[in-house]
Amino acid sequence: MNPYEMLIAPFVEFEFMRRALVGVFALALGAGPLGVFLMLRRMSLTGDAMSHAILPGAAIGFLLAGLNLYAMSLGGLVAGLLVAVGAGVVARATELKEDASLAAFYLISLAVGVLIVSVRGSNVDLLHVLFGTVLGIDNAALLLISGITTVTLFTLAIIWRPLVMDSVDPTFLASVSRSGGVSHVAFLTLVVLNLVGGFNALGTLLAVGLMMLPAATARFFVRDLSALVALSSVIAFLSGLIGLLVSYNFGTPSGPSIILVAGIAYGGAVVFGPAGGVLSRLLPGRHLEA
Amino acid sequence: MSVSAQISFRDLTLGYERHPAVHHLNGEVAEGALLAVCGPNGAGKSTLLKGICGSLRPLGGAVDLHGISPRDIGYLPQGADLDRSFPISVFDLVSMGLWRRAGLFGGIGRKDRAKIEEAISAVGLEGFEDRPIGSLSGGQMQRTLFARLLLQDARVILLDEPFTALDASTTADLVDLVRRWHGERRTVLAVLHDFDLVRAAFPETLLMARRAVAWGPTKEALAPENLLKARHMGEAWQADAATCPVAA
Structure with a gap:
């Protein structure tokens, strides 16, 4: 098989591959900045918890309307927001910290979701919800993902300043403005929206992978915030592109292939990354003058 | 020139989970004042600043900022959680x-x-x-x-232990800035432990131990008998404390 047949032909010949490529491109644009902020705000595992929390909503949508994109997405969105808001309310109204209340909420949510799918669906349905079908993205799913990405980028532009301030110095922001809480909720909503967008392609469990792995990888190469966001999106898109090609050429499932490619990039960055990677720490080079 | 009040405390009680850290504080900080807030650990100094900037709601009484919003206050918390x-x-x-x-x-x-x-x-x-x-x-x-x-x-600046763990030259530079703010008639409150620094740079001092022990010109407020009194006035936190008779 020549390089053209391996790398280019799949996209030229098959519409589902082109749709999948556009889908992961749109997902990467939103996932990049969100993943970076999740990581910098020490909320990496919050993204994972939220991805589990989406499951019962998607399952209820599936129960009511079958494999209907909008019903499952809307259900996922409502469930994700309920868990995010519920955990936040419990954390503020009681002595429990937010991580503990979030863990409680998402575990309950996950159990409800698996129960619903197991009782009323088949194993195939469960697999679809858990792992998605990036190669099955139709026009409606593509529009949904693109719409979510557009909303994400516009909203991020609006909340960027308070989000950065709230991440660096929340006490200071609280002393000059009330926008910290608003930007936090808006940010969590964007995370849930993007996970809902991503679960059609990658499934609820892997959707968060496209956010966190590229962000963690980018951290080993650049230290500037804007560069982190840009590089994270580029890595997410390249992971999507290479993952799709791996999936096409080797017959592997597309979602896990994409996330594994991002995982390999992360592994390489941990070892070779110039900004704090293992090698740069073991072999720092000669010291500077000042 | 008459000096108007910038911050007034009216029977102010601030605390956590109903336990007071500042208890029945009354007094006024004049506009343009340069006030040191001193006292032993747990005296309620940081709590008082949080009450002024609005990040902690009073358990009783009130803080009157005389027309300025808490958001117009410059606040530097202790060991800023940055x-x-x-x-x-x-x-x-x-x-x-x-x-x-x-x-x-x-x-x-x-x-x-x-x-x-x-x-x-x-x-x-x-x-x-x-x-x-x-x-x-x-x-x-x-x-x-x-x-x-x-x-x-900001017209009002609150500094919570701003010079802790700083070398002498950094402290001197930052104290000069505080003096500059005072010269511009901004109201500055600083929580401090270094009495020598307070005596050298702060004309007025509030010495507190949950309640005001002394409040006035620094030399008088930091008199040995007041310092001794402040050390003995620490009201221990008690899980089974009765309701304050004044609040009841």
Whole structure:
């Protein structure tokens, strides 16, 4: 098989591959900045918890309307927001910290979701919800993902300043403005929206992978915030592109292939990354003058 | 010239989970005052600043700011809970001081950039503009936070142990800034433990131990008998404390 047949032909010949490529491109644009902020705000595992929390909503949508994109997405969105808001309310109204209340909420949510799918669906349905079908993205799913990405980028532009301030110095922001809480909720909503967008392609469990792995990888190469966001999106898109090609050429499932490619990039960055990677720490080079 | 009050405490009680940390405090801070707030650990000094800037709601009584909003107060908390691993430069951190003017969307123009650079240079950090905050020493970080306060241009400035763990030259530079604010008739309250510094730079002192032990000219407030009294006035936190008879 020549390089053209391996790398280019799949996209030229098959519409589902082109749709999948556009889908992961749109997902990467939103996932990049969100993943970076999740990581910098020490909320990496919050993204994972939220991805589990989406499951019962998607399952209820599936129960009511079958494999209907909008019903499952809307259900996922409502469930994700309920868990995010519920955990936040419990954390503020009681002595429990937010991580503990979030863990409680998402575990309950996950159990409800698996129960619903197991009782009323088949194993195939469960697999679809858990792992998605990036190669099955139709026009409606593509529009949904693109719409979510557009909303994400516009909203991020609006909340960027308070989000950065709230991440660096929340006490200071609280002393000059009330926008910290608003930007936090808006940010969590964007995370849930993007996970809902991503679960059609990658499934609820892997959707968060496209956010966190590229962000963690980018951290080993650049230290500037804007560069982190840009590089994270580029890595997410390249992971999507290479993952799709791996999936096409080797017959592997597309979602896990994409996330594994991002995982390999992360592994390489941990070892070779110039900004704090293992090698740069073991072999720092000669010291500077000042 | 008559001096009007900038901050008034009216039977103010502040605390946590119904336990008072500041108990029935009354008094006034004059506009343009330079007031040191002293007292033993657990005396309620930091709690008082939180009550003034509105981050802690009173359990009883009130703080009157005489027309200014808590959001117009410049507040430097003790060991500011800043995430120093966040990838942001000294310039960008200092520029946050312009929030009141720039808000969500306001651009940072040439004049603003000049102001930011001026503030950075006023705290002796010229050339540090592009440095990530994670690479700063403790003293440099504190200078950066003072530069941000300078930009805030606040009428009331609250400093919670601002000179802790700083070397003599950094402390002297930052005390000069505090004197400059005083000269501009801004109202400055600073929580401090260094009595020599308080005697040298702060004309007025509030010595407290949950309640006001003494409040007035520094020399009188920090008289040995008052200091002794403050040491013995520590009201221990008791899980089974009865309801305060004044509050009941």
